[in-house]
Amino acid sequence: MQKAELVIIDGTQIGVLPDVVTYNTLIDGYFRFSGMDAAYSVLYRMREAGISPDVITYNSLIAGATRNFSLEQSLDLFEEMIQSGITPDIWSYNTLMHCFFILGKPDEAYRVFKDIILKDLSPHPVTFNTMINGLCKHGYTSNAIMLFRNLQRHGFIPQLVTYNILINGLCKVSRLRAAIRMLNEAIDSGLEPNAVTYTTLMKSCFRSRQYEHEFEIFSKMTKDMLSMALLTAQLLVLFLS
Template sequence: MRASGFKPHLHACTVLLNALVKDKLTDMVWKVYKKMVKVGVVANVHVFNVLIHACCKSGDAEKAEKFLTEMELDGVFPDLFTFNTLISLYCKKGMHYEALSVQDRMETAGISPDIVTYNSLIYAYSREGRMREAMMLFKEIKDAVPNNVTYTTLIDGYCRLNDLESALSLRYSMADKGIYPTVVTYNSILRKLCEGGRIRDANKLLTELGERNIEPDNVTCNTLINAYCKIGDMASALKVKDKMIGAGLKLDQFTYKALIHGFCKARDMKCAKEYLFSMLSAGFPPSYCTYSWFVDVHCVHQKEEEIIKLPDEFVRKGLCVDVSLYRALIRRFCKREKVDCAKKIFGLMKEKGISGDSVIYTSLAYAQWKSGNVSVASDLLDEMYKRRLMITLKLYRSFCASFAGDDKILGLFWSHVVDRNLMSKNTLKDLQ
């Protein structure tokens, strides 16, 4: 088109940009826009709205503000969609003050907010726990009708502040207005009931959900499963799990984690392992926290040898054994000052041809240092240096948080680490 001397049509450019945004090809959006400007295509409000929407998708508030400034300099006036997108972006980024300030700009521009605007602003207040202001804005809504999103946002806000009474009052109020709760509304209330140990009331709410023909989702089921696991009622937790599968829902990472934790608390390690293996087979990698529960239970019952054999059980089940399993076990044994167990796992790991990472070496070195084996700790740090395994800022902060009560010992250890050049200049600079 350009070779023939034709300038691209503005509408065609807008359609192209919009398609790129939908496909999340943000970098391509900026390239196309630059080419548009270069060939003399003058952007209108629709083009700028697409660009700001792209910023919203990518979470780039700074770029969105630049486009807004560019609009104003080009004499293009923002419309309702522009302001709503900006508010949504600010809320997404947790920039609630900026989101609320957009309302003033709208008034200055003579643009009346719609229910989308109000919902976003109410969300901003609710997320900050400013329910008084959220309710004031709710009562001030004009030329718009509060909808399900409005009420659900307010209900969730009250639940987050532990004000279940106000949340329930709003639920009845929305029903009076002919607006019925969705599963998202119920999930907020259900979560708060379960957190307060009100399982009976939670089940009543679940019955009501069924009477309204509202299908529970993963969040609903996981909330109940987690609540039952916390009180040790594994039979009820498994019943909910079975209903979940019967409803066509799939167990997710949270489901497995809750059930594993529940069985570990109940000291039923056979079932805990079964769900651990199922979790891995389903493609969900367990976290350090999940493996820690296994280590803790076995240590309490002085059955450390059983958990040391866990990698072999993985192999027998046909599961992949990688460094993440060894890392988690070594970290937890070191945390519990079971240095001999950590050393055994480290030896087994090396026998399998798996190389340790910075977390493993640092955990072992600090455990040895803390137990008085300074020379062994130094050897481990020397090996780290030879393998160019550096201690990152993230690892440093994680250790400081994990061993918060060891200030004096930890301080000496870090000095030893710095002397061995195991922290980069940038990391040391960030620590100053």
């Protein structure tokens, strides 16, 4: 980040002044590599230079605060953005929803999700996956599946990550048969399950002692041509975990 700062200083000396894009890049970089204090110092300098933050600035700040588990600060920044007359975009709402789930407030997260739909903000697959994952993690797996089916009826085409989230959620509440049906659905839709998919299912078999499903899952793994080295490694993890 020091090199980035030097480039900006050199540019300033020859009359190339940093703009909002420059400051946004620095804020995001400092949050990722140097911490919150450094990122906020850039925000202060930005305002001192007479450059107003935009929605991308606030998205970087909110995401950075959330990654650092400064969750109340994330909520304050979201409110500050609105008070400043800046309209949140889909990424602002995605991060806010994620923040509420971390805070253990799934009802608030669902309220944000409904706002996204009502405001016609063109939800991204990340939006749906965040909501489904949050519901599963808080024990609302049945609600997550109901939402998933409703989204499918409205044209949502799930990615493998969506199926992995649901399979993991079902396994955690000991619904292994339903998880295997979800696996079959993913395969039938043309998706190729990965090591995460199979490891989740095999762990569930071992932990729930439902060994009758192991051969079925193992045969699907070999049909999908996962290497034997990978299979062996995953099984070792299962035995040792």
